[in-house]
Structures are given as C-alpha cells and as structure tokens.
Amino acid sequence: MKVCAEPGCPVLTRKTRCPEHERAKDRTRGTRQQRGYDAAHDRLRAEYQRRMDAGERFDCWRCATRGVVTPIDPAHWHLGHADEDRTRYRGPECVPCNLATAGRISRGA
Secondary structure, eight states: OEEOSSTTOOOEESSSSOHHHHHHHHHHHOOTTTTTOOHHHHHHHHHHHHHHHTTOOOBOHHHHHTTOOOBOBTTBOEEEEETTEEEEEEEEEOHHHHHHHHHHHHTTO
C-alpha cells in the first residue's frame, strides 16, 4: 500500500491514486470519443482483429522501426497512431510500445 499520488491526499491505495482521485483524473481526460477513438477507429480495429482471428500474422510496426520483430498477440494489442498525426493509424502495435510512446509524447521526449 502507498499514499495517493495527489498532493495532500492521505488515503492509502494499491494503485497510484485513491478511487476518488482516479475518477477525477479520468474525467479530465475526456471521453474516448473526445480523445479521437470514434466509430472509424472502432471499425479499423475490428477489421485488424478479424484478420488476426482468421490467422493473418502482424508484427508491431513500432518495434520494426527499431529493427526488432515482435509478433502481435491477437488477444492483447493496441491500434498504433502515427506520432506526427494522431488522426492517422500505422497498424497493430504491441502494448509496451504503445504505452511507452504515450509517455514519451506527454513528456515531450
């Protein structure tokens, strides 16, 4: 257990923030539609999932840019955005790459 990451909050939690502050943080992010995950995103992701379910194999496009081949797990993947334009998609991405990229972008790295 650790203290909530919100300054001044004494609540102990197993996560980064207590439930109250976690909800507040989620509200400030906006809805998934406001963040750009609209019906077109859902259709594209579903199409990739159908192809994977039919046996087509994909590798993480972001790993490939570093010369690494990382097969996509059809049960655990993200649809990767182009870094320079979040309205464009590059294709299936392994979860670690997607989450690390979001962190690098938010830090301006």
